[in-house]
Amino acid sequence: MFVDRVIVEVQAGRGGDGCISMLREAFRPRGGPDGGDGGDGGSVNLKVTTQRASLRHLASRMHYKAKGGENGKKRNASGKNGTSITLEVPPGTLIFDLPKGLQEPPEGVEPLADLTIANREHVLAHGGKGGKGNARFATALNQAPQIATLGGVGMGGRYLLELKLIAQVGIVGLPNAGKSTFIARVSNAKPRIASYPFTTLVPNLGVVPLGYEGDLVIADIPGLIEGASEGKGLGDEFLRHVERTEILLHLIDVTGPELGGPDAIESYRTIQGELERYPKANLAGKIQVVALNKCEALDPAEVEKRAAALAKETQAEVRQISAVSGQGVDEVIKELVRLLKPEAKDPWL
Ligand SMILES: Nc1nc2c(ncn2[C@@H]2O[C@H](COP(=O)(O)OP(=O)(O)OP(=O)(O)O)[C@@H](O)[C@H]2O)c(=O)[nH]1
Ligand SMILES: [Mg+2]
Numbered sequence: 001m002f003v004d005r006v007i008v009e010v011q012a013g014r015g016g017d018g019c020i021s022m023l024r025e026a027f028r029p030r031g032g033p034d035g036g037d038g039g040d041g042g043s044v045n046l047k048v049t050t051q052r053a054s055l056r057h058l059a060s061r062m063h064y065k066a067k068g069g070e071n072g073k074k075r076n077a078s079g080k081n082g083t084s085i086t087l088e089v090p091p092g093t094l095i096f097d098l099p100k101g102l103q104e105p106p107e108g109v110e111p112l113a114d115l116t117i118a119n120r121e122h123v124l125a126h127g128g129k130g131g132k133g134n135a136r137f138a139t140a141l142n143q144a145p146q147i148a149t150l151g152g153v154g155m156g157g158r159y160l161l162e163l164k165l166i167a168q169v170g171i172v173g174l175p176n177a178g179k180s181t182f183i184a185r186v187s188n189a190k191p192r193i194a195s196y197p198f199t200t201l202v203p204n205l206g207v208v209p210l211g212y213e214g215d216l217v218i219a220d221i222p223g224l225i226e227g228a229s230e231g232k233g234l235g236d237e238f239l240r241h242v243e244r245t246e247i248l249l250h251l252i253d254v255t256g257p258e259l260g261g262p263d264a265i266e267s268y269r270t271i272q273g274e275l276e277r278y279p280k281a282n283l284a285g286k287i288q289v290v291a292l293n294k295c296e297a298l299d300p301a302e303v304e305k306r307a308a309a310l311a312k313e314t315q316a317e318v319r320q321i322s323a324v325s326g327q328g329v330d331e332v333i334k335e336l337v338r339l340l341k342p343e344a345k346d347p348w349l
Pocket of ligand 2: 221222
């Protein structure tokens with residue numbers, strides 16, 4: 001199960017109270033104040049790690065409560081700090097404040113944070129500070145202060161954590177176009193591949209090592225169909241995961257209706273239409289590399305003809321590849337790398 005949205009309610013620990021105490025020892029009638037400080041309350045933190053690929057591990061629980069700090073004690077003993085809780089999240093996790101009763105942040109609300117950088121920690125809820133013991137309040141004039149401060153309250157809240165994968169390239173196309181076959185060929189990803197539509201039910205990330213140039217991270221998302229933006233098929237839910245990509249690789253099945261596939265130009269228009277209708281980002285405006293896939297399965301002259309017709313439609317170069325035989329695949333990767341902005345070359349650093 002792939003989970004890319006979870007709601008969590010978190011409560012950091014309260015700070016321990018400062019202690020009021022006077023040292024009492026035989027032969028030291030005026031031992032002075034010795035009340036220790038309270039410990040700080042534990043906080044609830046998020047830690048970004050590439051070891052996590054989804055938010056699934058947070059889905060079974062909703063409440064996270066960190067321990068409070070202990071109260072200060074006599075003999076200047078400070079209370080122990082409360083233990084903090086750290087929740088791991090994958091890079092690309094957004095945090096939204098979520099008012100009670102809502103399942104979605106209100107329209108137009110910006111995230112509180114966008115956790116893109118691996119190994120960083122973010123404090124979601126600060127623990128309360130420990131109170132000060134009376135030993136801290138001793139002055140020349142008041143050598144036996146009867147005051148201490150209370151521990152601070154721990155912060156808390158309700159948050160939506162939403163994952164938007166971080167990849168430089170997103171593969172889009174109709175179901176069965178060969179998106180998963182492509183990512184399986186070029187990267188470490190091992191998605192399910194099958195000759196029926198909607199094989200891929202969750203997005204997959206694949207990493208293509210480029211040697212000294214770093215990594216190229218590609219996202220394979222479930223196939224889109226006409227009406228996806230209104231929820232048809234698996235809907236446009238997964239388009240969120242290509243929002244942050246710089247380039248789209250648009251794969252189209254070349255084989256056409258004769259071999260049971262869709263018409264290439266129709267396919268292109270359908271996907272283009274869905275990208276245009278996607279409301280949250282300008283997906284149609286992204287740089288696109290268009291490739292006809294399954295080219296080994298068709299007579300080369302026919303492939304040429306279809307590529308030329310599609311190039312006319314797209315007003316751009318159309319590549320001819322076969323994710324199965326590997327024909328043209330390296331060239332596509334090279335083109336993707338060439339198109340990437342230099343600073344985008346390693347999204348996880
Ligand atoms: N002949 C041929 N078949 C291919 C090629 N690439 C993919 N296929 C086949 O096309 C079918 C669909 O491939 P997938 O990679 O699962 O397609 P997908 O686009 O990921 O499909 P969804 O996950 O349903 O969106 C499988 O039977 C593949 O073996 C290719 O280059 N040539
Ligand atoms: Mg697939």
